Amino acid sequence: MPTRVRDLMSSPPVTCDADASLAAAAQQMNEAAIGSVIVTDRTKVAGILTERDLLRAGAAGAQPAVEPVHLWMTANPDALGPDEDASAAWASLSHHHYRHLPVVEDGAVVGVVSMRDLFGVALLRPAAESAAEVPRGLEGVVVAETAIGDVRGLEGFYHYRQYSAVELAATRTLEDVWYLLFNGSLPDRPQAAEFIEMLTSRRSIPEGLTSLLPALSARGRPLDVLRSAVSVLGAELGWEPTHDIDQATLRDQALGLCAAVPTILAAAHRLRVGLEPVSPRPDLTHAANYLWMLLGTEPAPEQARAIEQYLMLTIDHGFNSSTFTARVITSTGADLAAAVCGAIGALSGPLHGGAPSRALDMLDAIGTPERAEPWLREAVARGDRIMGFGHRVYKTEDPRSRFLAGVAESLGGSMVCFATEVERSAVAVLGDLKAGRRLYTNVEFYAGVVMETCGIPREMFTPTFAAGRTIGWATHILEQAADNRLIRPTARYVGPPPPEAVPSL
Numbered sequence: 001m002p003t004r005v006r007d008l009m010s011s012p013p014v015t016c017d018a019d020a021s022l023a024a025a026a027q028q029m030n031e032a033a034i035g036s037v038i039v040t041d042r043t044k045v046a047g048i049l050t051e052r053d054l055l056r057a058g059a060a061g062a063q064p065a066v067e068p069v070h071l072w073m074t075a076n077p078d079a080l081g082p083d084e085d086a087s088a089a090w091a092s093l094s095h096h097h098y099r100h101l102p103v104v105e106d107g108a109v110v111g112v113v114s115m116r117d118l119f120g121v122a123l124l125r126p127a128a129e130s131a132a133e134v135p136r137g138l139e140g141v142v143v144a145e146t147a148i149g150d151v152r153g154l155e156g157f158y159h160y161r162q163y164s165a166v167e168l169a170a171t172r173t174l175e176d177v178w179y180l181l182f183n184g185s186l187p188d189r190p191q192a193a194e195f196i197e198m199l200t201s202r203r204s205i206p207e208g209l210t211s212l213l214p215a216l217s218a219r220g221r222p223l224d225v226l227r228s229a230v231s232v233l234g235a236e237l238g239w240e241p242t243h244d245i246d247q248a249t250l251r252d253q254a255l256g257l258c259a260a261v262p263t264i265l266a267a268a269h270r271l272r273v274g275l276e277p278v279s280p281r282p283d284l285t286h287a288a289n290y291l292w293m294l295l296g297t298e299p300a301p302e303q304a305r306a307i308e309q310y311l312m313l314t315i316d317h318g319f320n321s322s323t324f325t326a327r328v329i330t331s332t333g334a335d336l337a338a339a340v341c342g343a344i345g346a347l348s349g350p351l352h353g354g355a356p357s358r359a360l361d362m363l364d365a366i367g368t369p370e371r372a373e374p375w376l377r378e379a380v381a382r383g384d385r386i387m388g389f390g391h392r393v394y395k396t397e398d399p400r401s402r403f404l405a406g407v408a409e410s411l412g413g414s415m416v417c418f419a420t421e422v423e424r425s426a427v428a429v430l431g432d433l434k435a436g437r438r439l440y441t442n443v444e445f446y447a448g449v450v451m452e453t454c455g456i457p458r459e460m461f462t463p464t465f466a467a468g469r470t471i472g473w474a475t476h477i478l479e480q481a482a483d484n485r486l487i488r489p490t491a492r493y494v495g496p497p498p499p500e501a502v503p504s505l
């Protein structure tokens with residue numbers, strides 16, 4: 001039998017008249033050792049007076065012997081029925097931060113439910129609603145529903161819509177996956193051709209942005225330039241808050257943004273190293289065109305495909321920090337540029353997207369296979385993080401890492417053999433010094449190897465990650481905007497107890 005309000009309420013309730021004095025009501029509370037009285041008009045509930053109200057009255061200098069209760073009570077409070085489920089009492093008390101609620105039957109007050117009553121009933125409070133039990137970093141906490149994809153960390157599996165992401169990367173094109181994310185299904189050939197035409201026509205960036213890029217690139221790293229450039233792009237194209245536009249308009253903006261990001265990034269890099277930007281080519285795939293604009297030469301097909309597969313593998317990955325950031329910003333009704341700028345900021349951190357170049361810097365620092373084990377052992381003993389290892393969700397091998405290791409092997413080159421040896425040592429060292437933490441390579445480790453082998457400069461590793469992930473962010477922004485509710489959680493206050501009098505100077 002579920003617990004009912006009737007089973008846990010205090011009854012009969014302590015009541016007083018609305019014209020009774022505060023002092024009389026306080027005495028009633030004191031005598032009954034309770035924190036509230038129900039204020040009645042005959043048998044009907046007119047209000048509730050709580051200890052908190054008495055404190056307010058005291059702080060305001062009220063005269064308890066003469067001031068009537070009705071001046072300080074909460075009038076017409078929410079009430080519960082005696083046959084409601086006890087969880088309704090919990091929901092109402094916790095949601096409104098009430099401590100007491102009257103229980104009313106047939107119009108007459110029959111009892112009071114307090115927080116204390118609820119705490120007296122074991123296991124009433126659902127674990128998911130307890131702020132105290134929310135893990136640090138929100139690990140494992142479900143914060144939304146999504147039809148875009150998911151990550152199953154224990155199985156080492158993730159998917160876009162209903163398809164394995166790794167299988168998509170092995171068998172389809174980036175444009176197909178992009179279509180899948182934006183439209184919910186894979187395209188047939190005519191649909192794919194039409195989609196590609198739409199994308200290629202949007203690769204150029206507006207003159208207002210082009211003219212600003214030299215100044216931005218002279219000062220910032222390419223990811224910083226992208227963050228600023230997305231803001232400018234939104235302003236140039238007149239993007240309105242998502243709150244004020246329909247899905248079709250937002251989708252159109254999102255397509256344009258995702259198509260333009262590689263152009264911005266490639267130009268930012270080239271300007272930074274003193275080269276002229278290269279215009280986009282409509283005859284190349286999204287990935288090949290990116291390499292063309294970045295390096296100024298048409299990439300070999302296997303290199304274009306390797307980068308395409310990397311981008312496909314990293315388009316989306318559950319509620320990672322940058323995606324969550326994009327959704328939080330969208331939930332406020334802000335515009336597309338604002339959401340993507342925030343996501344870029346989140347991605348830039350080394351605990352998220354800023355790791356692949358650091359992983360390669362580590363390979364350089366290690367230098368030779370024999371040095372790997374002592375180098376790694378020393379680093380972990382010092383408390384350093386081994387870049388490209390460990391993951392919040394995967395407690396087994398990251399499937400992206402295995403796939404990219406294969407891509408790196410097929411590209412060849414000396415770096416992949418060395419990386420494999422370092423991986424072996426790192427897994428052993430971490431298994432030894434961080435026993436039980438289940439730390440394996442994440443996507444970043446072999447991503448760096450693949451990108452370096454394809455000629456992408458290290459500085460462009462995280463920006464390249466951003467180029468693909470923008471498509472994932474945009475998909476989440478569309479989903480959030482389509483069925484929006486402001487994301488606004490609560491924190492547990494753990495500072496000195498308030499209110500403390502503000503000291504005078």
Ligand code: ACO
Pocket residue numbers: 137350351352353354355380384385386387388389390391392393430434437439442443444
């Ligand atoms: N090297 C050494 N120790 C590690 C590593 C690592 N790479 N990763 C986790 N640990 C250890 C921590 O020191 C901690 O040990 P402790 O229990 O003795 O304190 C334990 O494992 C758990 O670590 P957390 O920080 O709680 O794990 P979290 O889930 O927050 O970490 C993260 C995930 C941030 C990716 C972490 O593994 C890390 O810092 N990795 C290195 C950076 C990196 O590769 N980032 C790219 C991530 S992939 C992506 O975002 C696309």
